[in-house]
Amino acid sequence: MKKLFIKILAVIITGFLIYSGIVLVFYGIGKVNWLPNIKFVRGGVGDTLLRLREAKEAKGIDLICVGSSIVSRGYDPRVFAMEGIRLLNLGSSSQSPYASYFLLKMYLPSVKPKFVLLDLYWPMLSKIKSTESSIDLVSNSEINSEILEMVWYEKDALVMNTLFVSWITQIITPLNKAKQKTYDKRFYTEGGFSGTKQIYNTLTTDELSSFRKHNFTPAPIQLEYLGKIVQLCKDHNVELILTVTPVTEEFRYSVKNYDEYESFIKQFASKNNLILFNYNSNLDLDLSTERDFLDKNHLSQTGVEKFNEILIKDFIKLNQNKGNTN
Amino acid sequence: MLFNSFEFLLFFPTVVGLYFLLPHRLRWLLLLIASYAFYMFWRVDYAIILVISTLVDYLCGRMMDRYSEEDRHKRKPWLWLSLLSNLGILFTFKYYNFFNGAASDLAGLLGVGYAAPAFELLLPMGISFYTFQTMSYSIDVYYGRIKAEKHLGIFALFVTFFPQLVAGPIERAGNLLGQLKQKNDFDYDRVTGGLKLMAWGLFKKVVVADRLAVMVNTVYNNPTDYEGIPLIIATVFFAFQIYCDFSGYSDMAIGAAQVMGFNLMENFRRPYFSKSIKEFWGRWHISLSTWFRDYLYIPLGGNRVLKWRWYYNIFVVFLVSGFWHGANWTFLVWGALHGFYQVFGEVTKHQRNGLAQSLGLTKSARVYNDLQMATTFSLVCLAWVFFRANSIGDAWYITTHMFSGLGESVNTIVYNVDGLRKSWLILGQTPVIFMIAVTVILVLLVLDWLKDSNVNVSLNLLPSPMRIVAYGTIIAFIFLFGRFDETEFIYFQF
Structure with a gap:
């Protein structure tokens, strides 16, 4: 039996060395993503590297918002700052409630915001796996207990392999020295906002009218983590506000059971005694698909400004009401 | 699980x-x-x-x-x-x-x-x-x-x-x-042998079968988007996908049982090196084909009956075997095709031998064997079309468009998704993944060929440190190239 354990251990260690060697060779020639089980996106298109770097140092923040790219590209801290509200945008690519939970767990204790805005975009609530988002966070965050926990529960080879590459890379180049790639027509502003210089929607009328019809089905894992986010905010004495960031009405109509989705989020809010701001059904918000959106779901700068102004009004009104009640 | x-x-x-x-x-x-x-x-x-x-x-x-x-x-x-x-x-x-x-x-x-x-x-x-x-x-x-x-x-x-x-x-x-x-005591050689078999089976499943599955699914889920070469590649890939998926499972099952001291029967014996359909069925899913032989073919009379009845027995057994795989017309046609191959093979046995001799094919035993293997593999692949296709309509489309528009079809396998970044995709996958798939198929074929030629390719012949490196490499490859989205084994659905 002892001999067997020694042999197994020897095979595992050798396997690990061979694995590391292959990864290092591919990393060395700058082609680590050629390996099919690695997707390393440090400093990639979503600006997560810069956002998390800011979050690490952030202080005196009123509001943290979390969610997918419609959040990172839809909540502009500059607009909020005009009303004296300090916003930290922690949205990132394909961020599901699963990933949001670990991000909040990572930053709530140090940032200590008063409020958390959690976006309830239906595709994220339907995600059975959060691979894309986990890869983004693993590539751009320092390796800490929350990241390890996230990877552990994700149980995905792509995420685990990427974690290994991220770890090796951080030994070679510390995270604070890593470089963010730049892209044409895109910019990043302080506070976590990923903006764009593009003005009009790039989708044609045909494309806008031919989205695949689909049903909203919440994934059990995301429901579980929504519950955990509620609890986490309670534990940190932070008020959680639920939002639905606007998307084009053409895309909204592609959800066959959109009513069920709306009633689901309403029920979730009322069950947990939370405020819900749903801007997909807000009549005051007059958004044009052509000018206020860049594609089916991302707002253009004009759209961001229109949306943020209404959101800020609602937010201020909410606080005033609270003040009056208190 | x-x-x-x-x-x-x-x-x-x-x-x-x-x-x-x-x-x-x-x-x-x-x-x-x-x-x-x-x-x-x-x-x-x-x-x-x-x-x-x-x-x-x-x-x-x-x-x-x-x-x-x-x-x-x-x-x-x-x-x-x-x-x-x-x-x-x-x-x-x-x-x-x-x-x-x-x-x-x-x-x-x-x-x-x-x-x-x-x-x-x-x-x-x-x-x-x-x-x-x-x-x-x-x-x-x-x-x-x-x-x-x-x-x-x-x-x-x-x-x-x-x-x-x-x-x-x-x-x-x-x-x-x-x-x-029986009382099974811990036996080092037996346990390590079982573990090695399990590792090899896992490699075949997650590195070969599941990688191939992505490309096969791309074509077979939308076959009418393709004609010619992509249909041929996807079908050949499916032949190896199902082989590695099922024989990988069998290796893991046999290995797991062996670790605890139980010997399960061999289920695959390098089937793609068969020189006839009859031989193929002696090498593919052996536990099922022998089941049908013992509990259906022989009770029906086997070959100790009149010739027409013998052919009938063969055909019925394959039809039932097709139906065993699934309640779908595609499986029935697959079974019927294999039944037809066998009956046709028996009926034309003498004529085919005569033709081979008159063409001088039998002069070189090696060439003749290779030709027989290639023909058998092609017939098996043709039948796999019906096994994998989502409907009889899809299968018919694939079989009738496999050899049409060959020149233009290259454009549908390799295309540039983004002119600026030069991102080429082959059957929906990056060229690196495509090349990995082709390489592992070739490695597998070489290993099977060596075993089939009675060359002992067992790693046990290597000195201990080399063996450790070899198994470490298999583990490293499983992590780096395997797919781990817990895809079910194809045969679970049966």
Whole structure:
């Protein structure tokens, strides 16, 4: 039996060395993503590297918002700052409630915001796996207990392999020295906002009218983590506000059971005694698909400004009401 | 639970550890509990089918055993009870909706009103495997080939033994029941041999089969988007996908059993090196083909009948084999094609030999063998089209468009998704992944060819440090190139 354990251990260690060697060779020639089980996106298109770097140092923040790219590209801290509200945008690519939970767990204790805005975009609530988002966070965050926990529960080879590459890379180049790639027509502003210089929607009328019809089905894992986010905010004495960031009405109509989705989020809010701001059904918000959106779901700068102004009004009104009640 | 899941990585060492720690008298109980846990991890309520199947066959076996060989007619009702209950379970869960749909279509054609309800039942995992295993037990007891098992727990373990419960090999009671009672001590060579087989099986599943599956699915889920070369590549890839998927599972099952001291039957013997369809069936899914040989072909009369009846027997066996795989017309056509190949092969045997001689093909045995292998592989691939296609319509489209528009079809396999970044995709995958797939197929073929040529390619011939490096490399490749989205094994659905 002892001999067997020694042999197994020897095979595992050798396997690990061979694995590391292959990864290092591919990393060395700058082609680590050629390996099919690695997707390393440090400093990639979503600006997560810069956002998390800011979050690490952030202080005196009123509001943290979390969610997918419609959040990172839809909540502009500059607009909020005009009303004296300090916003930290922690949205990132394909961020599901699963990933949001670990991000909040990572930053709530140090940032200590008063409020958390959690976006309830239906595709994220339907995600059975959060691979894309986990890869983004693993590539751009320092390796800490929350990241390890996230990877552990994700149980995905792509995420685990990427974690290994991220770890090796951080030994070679510390995270604070890593470089963010730049892209044409895109910019990043302080506070976590990923903006764009593009003005009009790039989708044609045909494309806008031919989205695949689909049903909203919440994934059990995301429901579980929504519950955990509620609890986490309670534990940190932070008020959680639920939002639905606007998307084009053409895309909204592609959800066959959109009513069920709306009633689901309403029920979730009322069950947990939370405020819900749903801007997909807000009549005051007059958004044009052509000018206020860049594609089916991302707002253009004009759209961001229109949306943020209404959101800020609602937010201020909410606080005033609270003040009056208190 | 899947062999390629994280849960199994914890489950298996725990079971093996406990197995060797427990005294012999309690080991059957541990394996029985583990087997039910293994099955119930997929779905709890369907374990009741296992319980029913076990109790009915146990009872029938014991009742048959009461009567001597001379009173075999008294055994018959119990044999029928066993067969009908197993086939009844199979019919209810697997075939009812198929026959119901066919009856409804037929009634529609005849203008007759027909409205029987369809069941929304999930097909129990591995149902065709364990029902066939228990039926073979009852038939063997009936013919007096084996004695009925008296120990209900051991019999229950024979039905549910977790390494081979959901996708075989379909074991015979004569081979497995006795082993389940044997005391197996820890044997270093046997345990390491089993673990190596499991690692190799996992490699075939996650690195080869699952990588190929992505490309095969790209084409087979939208076949009308393609013609020519992509259809041929996807079909050849599917041939290797299903081989690695199923033989990978069998290797893991045999390996897992071997670790604990049990020998399961060989299920694959390098099938793509067969020189005829008949030989292919002696090398592919051996536990099923021998089951059909022993319990259907021979009872039908085998080849000891008139020629036309012999051909009929062959065809019926393959038709039933197709239907065993699934309640779908595509599987029936697949089975019928193999039946046709075999009958046609027998009918034209002399003419084909004569033609080969007159063309001078037999002068070089090697060339002739290679030609036979290539022809057999092509026929098998043609039949795989029907096995994999989502419908008869799709299969027909693929077979009729495989060799058309060959020149233009290159554009549909390799295309540039973004002119600026030069991102080329081959069958929806990056060239690196495509090349990995081709390379692993070639490696596999070379290894199989060496084994088939009686070249001992066992890693055991290497010195210990080299062996450790070789197995370490397999592990590293599994992590770096395998797909781990817990894709089910193809044969689980049968």
